[in-house]
Amino acid sequence: MAANHLSDIAQWRVGPGMRGIPSVCSAHPVVIEASMLAALKRDTHLLIEATCNQVNQDGGYTGMTPADFRRFVERIAAKTGFPMEKLILGGDHLGPNPWKHMLADEAMAKAGVMIRAYAEAGFTKLHLDTSMGCAGEPIALPDAITAERAASLAAVAEKAVPAGTVKPVYIIGTEVPIPGGAMEELDVLEVTRPEAALATVEVHRRAFEAAGVGDAFPRVVGAVVQPGVEFGNHNVIAYEPEKAKALSSTLDRLPGLVFEAHSTDYQTREALRTLVSDGFAILKVGPGLTFALREAFYGLDEIAEFLFPGKRKETLRATMERVLTEEPKNWEKYYHGSPGEQRLQRHFSYSDRIRYYWPNARVTTAVDELFGLLSGVAIPETLISQYLAGLYLAVREGRAKPTADGVVLAAVDKVLEDYFEACRG
Known part of the structure; x- marks a missing residue:
């Protein structure tokens, strides 16, 4: 054995x-x-x-x-x-x-x-x-x-x-x-x-x-x-x-x-x-990884809206806000304060309770639509600099591909690198 x-x-x-x-x-x-x-x-x-x-x-x-x-x-x-x-x-x-x-x-x-x-x-x-x-x-x-x-x-x-x-x-x-x-x-x-x-x-x-x-x-x-x-x-x-x-x-x-x-x-x-x-x-x-993932998704959302304005009925972020407010059970006990404060936490809290919503059917459809729009697109470095600044050097240096899939994987890998390197002898 x-x-x-x-x-x-x-x-x-x-x-x-x-x-x-x-x-x-x-x-x-x-x-x-x-x-x-x-x-x-x-x-x-x-x-x-x-x-x-x-x-x-x-x-x-x-x-x-x-x-x-x-x-x-x-x-x-x-x-x-x-x-x-x-x-x-x-x-x-x-x-x-x-x-x-x-x-x-x-x-x-x-x-x-x-x-x-x-x-x-x-x-x-x-x-x-x-x-x-x-x-x-x-x-x-x-x-x-x-x-x-x-x-x-x-x-x-x-x-x-x-x-x-x-x-x-x-x-x-x-x-x-x-x-x-x-x-x-x-x-x-x-x-x-x-x-x-x-x-x-x-x-x-x-x-x-x-x-x-x-x-x-x-x-x-x-x-x-x-x-x-x-x-x-x-x-x-x-x-x-x-x-x-x-x-x-x-x-x-x-x-x-x-x-x-x-x-x-x-x-x-x-x-x-x-x-x-x-x-x-x-x-x-855990949450730190999906926090980085959400940052990449939202950056791509902004890029897609700039490159293809009006091609979607609503942005990924708008879909996510609609789902979060209509189905609050995974965040309402944890996020408090004014409506504006709760809205901030729903999307950008370190606790990242937004991660519970990525499997939601409406959200997965919105993500698929976003990636479908950017499929085959070489994202301009200047837009990566604007909306995904933390990945700009990785793209410039060839360590990350300037594609939707490439930058999302690179965003998560940037966090993982800290962990694997910290664990090395």
Whole structure:
């Protein structure tokens, strides 16, 4: 049986090659294609993760089950020529989060069905996230309850792994940031206390033993902690290594483990590099990638409107605004303020909740119409300078093609480059 590529991630810091790994948390085909091309260029493994809200047994907001998501990624791998043996599929925030409005027993039963589906579909990195309260419970749960529920899900996954296949590695944690970034503007964050990180690992160790899956605990390779990075709708909290120094040092007392850093979107390359060197070896990124994608789509929208005025009934941005206002369920709880402020956040928030709408049928039609209009068009450099200024040098230097497909892939790759370079030894 082949070994899990992530099983020895704690040893990467002292060896040649990659010292950490980016975790691409997105279900957008362009983001996945760009990620595969970036990994191909560097001849390295690629970790792609689906979240519990994106992909689950009910379809999530993408309409895909875990098995569907695997087939979806495999099709993109075939298109790009990416070798499946270098692809790692992960499940992110696997727990009761999508059903936390239910009573705990019901929500956990649903979470059990979900993690079984992930394990059966061959996902080999499973983030167990049971840190949130369900109906009638406090928002944050005691560590012992969190660990007990996480271990129960690990037990389900262990039974579901197909015989003869790669065994999954697990990520645990009790102080887990909410999926998709903070819900409001932030000033400061409390870094996880070293004793809390140590206690988290120990309480999970005992819970795995009690659940009858103690033999799976050595495959726990990481713990989610808060190193002091996050983003809200309008601002980003930058990594300050000194504040996380004590937390980072606890890894000396946790052999075989690394820390997983969530919400690293919008950090600088140097900050990401420092995170990796400090032991935060798994760097989660999602909204930052689709934020760059949306910037490219909107830039192309402006270019198409200039080159082909009146050829469409409405622009992509106008279509998106119509869909966002008519179907507000994915943003209305998160964006506040005046109508103008909400409009700003709908399109340009760092939280990028607009990403939930790219699979919408009306939006995909508008995107297809935009790309159809620009098909075969060599976009003038001067328009790229005007509307896609961040990609101008890449086009001038021949690193990006001056086409609609070319600049969109380049926009996402520009973010990915920071992550892959930060993870290099």
